[in-house]
Amino acid sequence: MSFEIPDDRRYLESHEWALEDDGTVRVGISDFAQDELGDVVFVELPDEGDALNQEEEFGVVESIKAVSDLYAPVSGEVTAVNADLFDAPELVNDDPFGDGWMLEIDADDASELEALLTAAEYEEQIA
Amino acid sequence: MPLQTPPLRGLHDERGAKFTEFGGWDMPVEFDSIRSEHAAVREAVGIFDVSHMGQIHVTGPDATELMQRLTTNDVARLAVGDSQYAAITDEDGVIIDDTVVYRLPDETAEGANDEAGGEPTYLFVPNAGTDESTHERWITYRNEWGLEATVDNRTDEYAMFAVQGPDAAELVDEATAESITELDRFEAQYATVDGVDCWIARTGYTGEDGFELIVPWSAAEHVWSLFDCQPCGLGARDTLRIEAGLLLAGQDFDRESDPRTPYEAGIGFTVALETEFVGRDALAELEREGVEEKLVGFQLIDRGVPRHGYDITNTDSRVIGTVTSGTMSPSLEQPIGLGYVPVEYAEPGTTLQVVVRGQSKKARVETTPFIDTV
DSSP: OOOOOOTTSEEOTTSEEEEEETTEEEEEEOHHHHHHHOSEEEEEOOOTTOEEOTTOEEEEEEESSOEEEEEOSSOEEEEEEOTHHHHOTTHHHHOTTTTTOOEEEEESOGGGGGGSBOHHHHHHHHO | OOOBOOTTHHHHHHTTOEEEEETTEEEEEESSOHHHHHHHHHHSOEEEEOTTSOOEEEESTTHHHHHHHHSSSOGGGOOTTBEEEEEEEOTTOOEEEEEEEEEEEEEOTTSOBOTTTOEEEEEEEOOTTOHHHHHHHHHHHHHHHTOOOEEEEOTTTEEEEEEESTTHHHHHHHHBSSOOTTOOTTBEEEEEETTEEEEEESOOSSSSSEEEEEEEGGGHHHHHHTOOSEEEOHHHHHHHHHHTTOOOBTTTBBTTTBOOOTTTTTOGGGOOTTSOOTTHHHHHHHHHHOOSEEEEEEEESSSSOOOTTOEEEOTTOOEEEEEEEEEEETTTTEEEEEEEEEGGGOSTTOEEEEEETTEEEEEEEEOSSSSOOO
């Protein structure tokens, strides 16, 4: 089975992706992760304004069969959460890199992203 | 210990199934998605490979007495082709396992069916991974009681499939040479599927109409491939049985970690106190005195998903019980679960709380099954 791994973003070993645009980092989970979880039924996210540290647990994604913690790819302040996921958590399955995004962080230091996996490195990890 | 593999492991793998360890077996947990597999069974039909279930064969002049004394239900009520749900209890009335006992056609010592004069013969289905200890239990008691019966563990000789859903009868009937649509719930018969002799029972674990087929291991792949319907894994099996309020051994009762009696577990209907069986006296006393705790169904009112092991509290946040099973119900689109609580909290409509990752979520006791069942 092959999974989508867009190379415009970075990845955590714990399967979150991070897409930076002008200091704002959008976060979600990978296609591989949503497939492993199966039907996502519940997402718990932080509030806007919460401060996160890199690799800090920021929430939880639950499928019918499993619970998985979510980790922040960068330090910074949460500026947006995807409220659509509360009523339609299946967006995480349907479009993990697009409409299934989870939150946006105003990064304290966007260069933190450089420590994360590239698409090629992530592909190797899940192979 | 290496995992046991069902006869269809390779076929499932080719079909793209994900696997999980269950009771020492490497079983498919999901073929497509739990949600779509679940929906197929509720709305049409799906097929499960449940070859991890044990099969123990008991025959001989004292087979009925042996079965009677080791299971809680009244085996003497079974005519050939009947089956019943039962518990296997210890001397304290604690559930060791739950099972379905089928009465097969009488067999001769040679094993051939002999309508002219065989001995009473039973097949029962212990849960995954318990077949060896159950077989041993039967042998031990048979010897202790001096009963004449042959007890065979045939778990490795049979695959088992469950074809479940409102369209199951039509599909199974098409596959069998003999008509099986006349079978009532918990009735069974031998029927041939493309020349393969199968034991076919109108039983299941989903709350829907359906059939379970016990199939010779060597013909398993052939028989499976004749059923053109949604393959379903253990994931959907779990969501379906929770909605139907059915127990999972090792989770909703566990002799070691959460010992429960049939009365606590809500399966008092399997206990025939007028019969003689191991655990009968303890259960008779419990029946007179009443239980202190009971398994209830509940729905979470707040957002969240209840899971096995989560605390249940009263509205004062005092821990009063534990969630034994829980899921997001695909049919109801609500988080539901099962758990033991003191009887004073067991009334439907009672408000409880379930502690989900440190947060108290409001829950309400519901009647089970959660859905309409057959």
